[in-house]
Amino acid sequence: MRPRLLLLTPWFVPGVAGGGITVSVRRMVELLEADYDIGVLTRWHAATQAAVAPDRWMPFGKNSRAAWLSPAEVWRVPRWLAAFRPDIVHVHGLYDLHFNVLPLVRRAPSPVALRVLSPHGMLDPGALAVRPLKKRLFLFAFRQTGLWRGLRFHASHAQEAAHVRRHFPKGETGIAPQIPEQPPATWTPVAAPAACGRLRLLFLGSVHPKKNLLWLLRLLQHGSVPVHLTIAGPVSEGRYASRCRAAARALSPTVRVDWRGEVPHDAVPALLADHHLLALPTLGENFGHAIFEALAHGRPVLVSTATPWRDLCARQAGFDLPLDAPQQWLEALARLWALDASAWAHWQAGAHRLATEWYGRQRFAEAYRRLFEG
Incomplete structure (x- = not known):
């Protein structure tokens, strides 16, 4: 009998909020469902209303199931957890009350062999620098109440494991990489920047202080290269977005800015195909799914x-x-702008090669078996 694995996440398909976490959880299901009986508990919201019915288990993937819980039902996550009778509970995220905190505060009476918590970069110094007081108070309470006891922390790499140990030095930590989309065998080339008349930059991520869009806009005030910047992603901080829009309006005519808003994940390859470069001056990423996807589609970053x-x-x-x-x-930016067609082709190939080689070195299923069973 396959072990029963329950994934708890505030973000899941068909929505696009949550960015890389949404991709990682979906890819976990796809790659691990042959070895585990998987269930996913997540939040039902505006982006999912037309696609799924709330508060019921629905088939997902080949052998798995998922339940999207309505605003009233999210308070009953511990009951859903107990009813699933999991051997392993994998909590994705850190600060969400319903899907991260409640399942740890109100632990199910049924025996659970292992509880795993994935911070997804939320303990990174750059992430903690945004609203630091609120996060420090949360982490202090998390430690003092002992919610970390009995958990195995899931880090994506050695650096994130060090971040976890800094805050939970007595906690158990395991390492397994994030699971991105497999790079395509080929990609759509784009002409060299100078041949297109502008260097087409893509900012792909939420409009949030951590992603640092305002810094990028202020940087472009001082550039000499003609740029077309596309900003694609949801607005997570309204006041911050207003400051970004003001900075965009102050740019010289050599910089054009196009606000695309939230983009469905299946539209990202076409969006990348229309740009030269992904620009992301982030304060911290534990993986960077947008970075990997750009590289995988032959776009330098x-x-x-x-x-x-x-x-x-x-x-x-x-x-x-x-x-x-x-x-x-x-x-x-000036160096990339000056590349001729031949040199630019080498940079596109270099980006794709890096993503392909990284993906080829990973043994995802083995790493997650060690995380859950080792």
């Missing part, structure tokens, strides 16, 4: 050093640069 994607220039896949050196960012 310009990112901060607060991601796992490093030494990009040596691979001709982009640039990873410190946020306290804005001149280096402007020089990187």
Whole structure:
């Protein structure tokens, strides 16, 4: 009999909120359902209303099931957990009251062999720098109440494991990589930036202080390269978005800004195909699904050093640069703008090769078996 694995997540398909967490959980189901009897408990909201009925188990994937809980029903997550009778509970996220906190406060009376918590980068210093007081108080309460006891923390890589141990030095930690989409065998090339008349940048992520869009807009005020910037992602912070729009209006005519809003995940490849470069000056990513997807579709990336994607220039896949050196960012844009067709083709190939080689080295199923059973 397959072990029963219950995934608890505030974000899941068919919605696009939650970004990389949504992708990771869906890919976990796809890759692990042959070995586990999987259930997913998640939130029913506006983006899912037309696609799924709330408060009932529905088939998902080949052998799994999922339940999207209505606003009234989310308070009963512990009951749903107990009724599923899981061997393993995998909690995705840290701060959500219904899907992260309640299942740990009101632990089901039925025996659960293992509880795993994936912070998904929420303990990264860059993430904690946004609204720090509120998060420090939460983590203090989490430690003092002992909610961490009996948990196995899931880190995506060694650096995230170090972040976990900084806050929970006595906690148990296991490592298993995030599971992105498999890179396509081919990608759609785009002409060199100068041949297109503008360097087409894509900011793909939520409009939130952690993603640092305002910093990017202010950087472009000082650039000399003609740029078309597309901003694709949901607005998570209204006041922050207003500041970003004001900064965009203040840009010179050499920089055009296009606000696309939230983009369905299946529309991302076409969006990438129309751009040269992903630009993401994030304060911190534990993986960076948008970064990986850009690389996988042959698009170099310009990112901060607060991601796992490093030494990009040596691979001709982009640039990873410190946020306290804005001149280096402007020089990187100028360097890409100056590439001829042949050199630009090498950079596109370098991006795709990096994603393909990384994916090929992973043994996802083995890593998650060790996380859940080791």
